[in-house]
Amino acid sequence: xxxxxxxxxxxxxxxxxxxxxxxxxxxxxxxxxxxxxxxxxxxxxxxxxxxxxxxxxxxxxxxxxxxxxxxxxxxxxxxxxxxxxxxx
Numbered sequence: 001x002x003x004x005x006x007x008x009x010x011x012x013x014x015x016x017x018x019x020x021x022x023x024x025x026x027x028x029x030x031x032x033x034x035x036x037x038x039x040x041x042x043x044x045x046x047x048x049x050x051x052x053x054x055x056x057x058x059x060x061x062x063x064x065x066x067x068x069x070x071x072x073x074x075x076x077x078x079x080x081x082x083x084x085x086x087x088x
Contacts, residue, residue, distance in 0.1 A: 007047055011045050014045055015045070017051070018043045021053060029041070029055055031059075033057065034059070035059050035060040035061075036057065036059040037059055037060060038057070040056045040058075041053065041054070041055050042055075042056075
């Protein structure tokens with residue numbers, strides 16, 4: 001069964017509007033986190049619902065009171081900065 005032409009028309013406009021919103025907010029979306037490891041962007045379009053953009057940023061936190069990253073490896077806390085950089 002093909003997509004209803006009216007729904008397709010609405011979705012096309014929604015995709016274009018979401019794209020423009022991503023362009024307009026690119027600086028905020030890209031983030032500015034130390035040890036940032038990724039950004040995932042999902043656009044959700046469903047009939048009779050508002051279009052939504054979901055943005056998930058992943059980053060590795062610093063160990064409290066230090067400038068080192070927190071990483072778990074083999075069930076142990078791994079905080080060696082040089083070795084961590086090789087992982088990322």
